[in-house]
Amino acid sequence: MRCIFLSSLALAACLLTPAVAQQAADAVDPEVASGLSEFDTLSEAAQASLAAKTAGRPVEADTWMVAAANPLAVEAGAAVLRAGGTAADAMVAVQAVLGLVEPQSSGLGGGAFLVWYDGRSGEVTTLDGRETAPLEVTPRLFQTDEGEPMGFWDAVVGGRSVGTPGTPMLMEEAHARWGRADWAGLFGPAISLAEDGFTVSERLAGSIAGGAERLQTFSRTADYFFPGGQALQAGDRLVNGEYANTLRLIAAHGAEAFYTGPIADDIVATVRTAAGNPGVLSATDLAIYRVVERDPVCVPYRGRDVCGMGPPSSGALTVGQILGMLDRHDLAALGPDNAEAWRLIGDASRLAFADRGRYMADSDFVPMPVAGLTDAAYLDSRAALLAGETALEEVSAGAPDWDHAQLWADDTSLELPSTSHISIVDQYGNALSMTTTIENGFGSRLMVRGFLLNNELTDFSFRTQRDGLPIANRIEPGKRPRSSMSPTIVLQDGRPVLVVGSPGGSRIIGYVAQAIIAHLDWGMDVQQAVSMPHLVNRFGTYDLEEGTPAADFETALSEMGFKVNLRGLTSGLHAIALADGLRGGADPRREGIALGD
Ligand code: GLU
Secondary structure: OOOOOOOHHHHHHHHOOHHHHHHHHHHHOHHHOOOOHHHOOOOHHHHHHHHHHHHOOOEEEOOOEEEEOOHHHHHHHHHHHHOOOOHHHHHHHHHHHHHHHOOOOOOOOOEEEEEEEOOOOOOEEEEEEOOEOOOOOOOOOOEOOOOOEOOHHHHHOOOOOOOEOOHHHHHHHHHHHHOOOOOHHHHHHHHHHHHHOEEOOHHHHHHHHHOHHHHOOOHHHHHHHOHHHOOOOOOOEEOOHHHHHHHHHHHHHOOHHHHOOHHHHHHHHHHHOOOOOOOOOOHHHHHOOOOEEEOOEEEEEOOEEEEEOOOOEOHHHHHHHHHHHHOOOOHHHHOOOOHHHHHHHHHHHHHHHHHHHHHOOOOOOOOOOHHHHOOHHHHHHHHHOOOOOOOOOOOOOOOOOOOOOOOOEOOOOOOOOOOEEEEEEOOOOOEEEEEEEOOOOOOOOOEEOOEEOOOHHHHOEOOOEEOOEEEOOEOOOOOOOOEOOOOEEEEEOOEEEEEEEOOOHHHHHHHHHHHHHHHHOOOOOHHHHHHOOOEEEOOOEEEEEOOOHHHHHHHHHHHOOOEEEEEOOOOOOEEEEEOOOEEEEEOOOOOOEEEEO
């Protein structure tokens, strides 16, 4: 069966069919099969959730819900929520298990952004657990002797790319603010799985096979993923005693056990002695690391407020700009079957990405027109550029209002997809949206005490200036690299109606914006909204998800003047809708589920 985007109703009906959901999954990434066999130790509820996802139906619940990228992690979070824990408690349990069973995407050695809706106060806040650049970095970190940008992989693999991890402290900070459960107990499921062993999933096995050469650069990493020289296979039982020990220390002594003492010493030594490509992370960087609470960036859209993570993430500002421009157009009337809707979405995205490339970076280090970028009059002027009928010939950054005159050059930075997203709602009315990463799949490929270290510093622009103008997202000591992660909570009349986010490098922004449009404008339920074939435009080329109905827009969009490219688009959207109870959706392109009660 093949979906044609004839009408939103037809599309919705089509997307509901299991064959199409599976077809989309297979087309983008053959290793993400979400069959039941590899998770045969799961509870009946989790198996039912997997079946719902395969059938294209949302999971329904009344009181609490958790959606994340691996069923074992979701079950750990569900157990916490069932026992009366908060969304912050459950996140700690989910993250601890994800770092074990999906180690290529996130973990203790990485960073994360968390958006929190507080059920009691009705307020939204965010925690920034982004990695920092070591104090010893220089502007030349990612440049050759001639001052040219290094090759991406030359930069990634080794110690050079490793920033100070933020995830352990983010877990502790969230628990300290909003947790009710005993901290140490939250690590129980992950410690048991690490010690007793867990079944290697298809996705993990596929990632190991796909990245085998780089993954064997360092012996500690090679020994774990290639025991006896053979790549781990789906279905293998994997024990990670070192990870269990690391978690035990953190459970007993808090995040301090990670940032100082033997774990910290081991991280620093591993980074600084990485053969061929050492880095400059020091004990001081770890000891002074802090999670930062920041105001959310909220942008009105269709009478709701779309709230997310401000700088150093470009997520909420770019998603907000895209939606802000589109708010001035009637996408509901056009429907998802209409190429005109995709012209508007595609060019709004290009305009937003142009501003992102020029202005967005860590605002603790560079001045940024945060308010100007989503100012109503500015968005009016940017939306007016969409008035034509064909693709914009040229797209460039605009001139938002700000109180600081600064000429910037457009940046150059490359983000390849890995990462994971966690959405949680608890029985106290709290909602949590957290995107968590070690950047590239398997990060820097350096492994310490059972977890991988990030390569987040490669999210900085490798060039520091262009034509004599500085680049906002250049590397500086202590600075946080610009991110695209877009953990989002949508509010209506001050109450959350949608919790959503995704991995996917800078395409995260397009995936999240599309899911919000699908749900709010086109009336799709959360499972339909996350399963929907992707059409993403960042810098001019329109990426259409190959092997799906999105590809049917190739001719129409080409005729409008877009450069079109068919490719796999591996999002990992996890969403919870709140309206007459809870409904959860998990991306068929990954192996996660939503679970609730
Ligand atoms: N490092 C990327 C960011 O912070 C995320 C990587 C990904 O999702 O693939 O934007």
